[in-house]
Amino acid sequence: MxxxxxxxxxxxxxxxxxxxxxxxxxxxxxxxxxxxxxxxxxxxxxxxxxxxxxxxxxxxxxxxxxxxxxxxxxxxxxxxxxxxxxxxxxxxxxxxxxxxxxxxNFDIAAGGMNDLLAKELSLQDIAILKPTYTEPLHKIAVFVPMEAAETVRQALGASGAGAIGNYSHCTFNSEGTGTFLPGEGTNPHIGAKGQLEKVNEVKIETIVPDHLLKTAIKKMVAAHPYEEVAYDIFPMENQGETYGLGRIGKLQQPITLKALALEVKRRFGLDGVRMTGNPDAVIEKVAVSGGDGNSLVPFAKYRGADVLITGDIYYHTAHDAILNDLMLIDAGHYIExxxxxxxxxxxxxxxxxxxxxxxxxxxxxxxxxxxxx
Structure with a gap:
């Protein structure tokens, strides 16, 4: 070590x-x-x-x-x-x-707070409750000598570039001829100073989400044999991954509100929880959010949730939820x-x-x- x-x-x-x-x-x-x-x-x-x-x-x-x-x-x-x-x-x-x-950022991230809460509750068919951000995408196009193409492709893939759905390391490759003339003070990987060089190269194109762009470029440049790496970055009109607050999903099997509240108490090791609604009401669809969930009440209702489980609900927000036939379980911030x-x-x-x-x-x-x- x-x-x-x-x-x-x-x-x-x-x-x-x-x-x-x-x-x-x-x-x-x-x-x-x-x-x-x-x-x-x-x-x-x-x-x-x-x-x-x-x-x-x-x-x-x-x-x-x-x-x-x-x-x-x-x-x-x-x-x-x-x-x-x-x-x-x-x-x-x-x-x-x-x-x-x-x-x-931890609340919203995939695999972050709200996904962890949904997982702890064993929710199925989990979706984002309130979308807040759609990540921009970029295309990287880099020109690489033939013998180094695979090394650079692997470096890009390892950085997270080229991920499309459940596929990774996605690239498109086209061959061509690169030319360059090394000047004074250079130490070219191929060719000699003062002589025009022609090299069989591969143009590697791949897509990368905005938050991984700097990492992808860094790893690409580190894997590239050239002293000066030629590459282009293009902004994409394609929609990247959507992120947001809260999650919504279905219970593995319907249970009553009271039984769900007791299960929340047990799973998160709490001393107690607050709830609104008929204790005997049957719950199938659940919205969940760590922290302050007051702003998510209308989204939970709109998405068809029977109950919203969250870390903090205000008195008057609870009244509004009751009027809109949405049940609540306030488990406290400590569920986080x-x-x-x-x-x-x-x-x-x-x-x-x-x-x-x-x-x-x-x-x-x-x-x-x-x-x-």
Whole structure:
């Protein structure tokens, strides 16, 4: 095993899964405390960054905390080490602990928060509840000498370029003749300085989603033998993947609202849940959303959900839902703790792929502010 992984390597891989472009405007995401310009020996995954979480990180010699909820959500009027959030910020800085946050981008991403919740509930035929973003697509066209074409194709495919539906490594290849004249200060892979060279080349064309474009170009250039790589990037009119808030799907078998509420309580390890509607009503179609689900009530109703399971519902929103014959299960924000193990597993894979000795741990602190009595 090599030494500790660089924080930027870890986060760049994470952002290929939950790109910042998916986040809501003005959402508080990214590096909030410290720096990612360092190597990290231990990473901690948590839902919230409270003072007891930071104390846990200090005790375990953690270098980087990756959280879902921002430690700095509203502007701080001051940073005092003896009170409020200032104590958290000061303690992180004192112990050189960086804090990175992925919030709405994690909610929206494929395989992110809402997919994890839907999976935990064993929903079938899962679809996006409220579309929020359709990713732009780009076409890469690169010119490669014949003998290096396969290497470059594989590099592009490994970067995520050329993925169409359930197919990967999709490219189109056409052969032709490339010409170039190496000038002063060059060190050409083929040919000699001052002599016009003609080379049998392959033009490789492939498609790449916007959030993977920089990675695809980087890997393509690294695999290419030429000193100066000739390539074109074209914006596409084709629609890329659509992302959004919430998920909707069907239960494996219909059950009553009360039975579903008790199942939510059991599966997420909760002390209790709130619900609206007839406890004996039969539930077949379920909408789910982590966090604040108030804005999703009309979408759940429009999509034909019998119930919306979410992390937070306002009093008057509940009244509106009742008037529109939509049942609700308010399970509290803490259901979002479901993210911890999948995020740890992701980071473990990145660490392993980089041959690093970095350790990834899950915070054991219960950050739920509410107690049912």
């Amino acid at each position: 090599s030494d500790a992984i660089h924080a930027q390597t870890l986060i760049q891989a994470f952002e290929s899964w939950v790109p910042k472009t998916l986040a809501f405007e003005n959402d508080k995401i990214g590096c909030q405390i410290g720096t990612l310009n360092k190597k990290v020996r231990k990473v901690m995954v948590t839902l919230d960054v409270l003072e007891n979480v930071v104390d846990e990180a200090v005790e375990q010699n953690v270098d980087l905390i990756v959280a879902h909820h921002a430690v700095i959500f509203r502007p701080l009027k001051n940073v005092r080490s003896d009170q409020g959030q200032g104590r958290i910020v000061a303690k992180c800085i004192k112990h050189d602990i960086a804090v990175y946050v992925a919030h709405t 703790k479901v993210l911890k193990k999948p995020v740890k597993d992701f980071f473990d894979k990145v660490v392993q792929e980089n041959g690093s000795s970095t350790e990834v741990v899950i915070s054991g602190v219960n950050t739920n502010p509410f107690t049912f009595i």
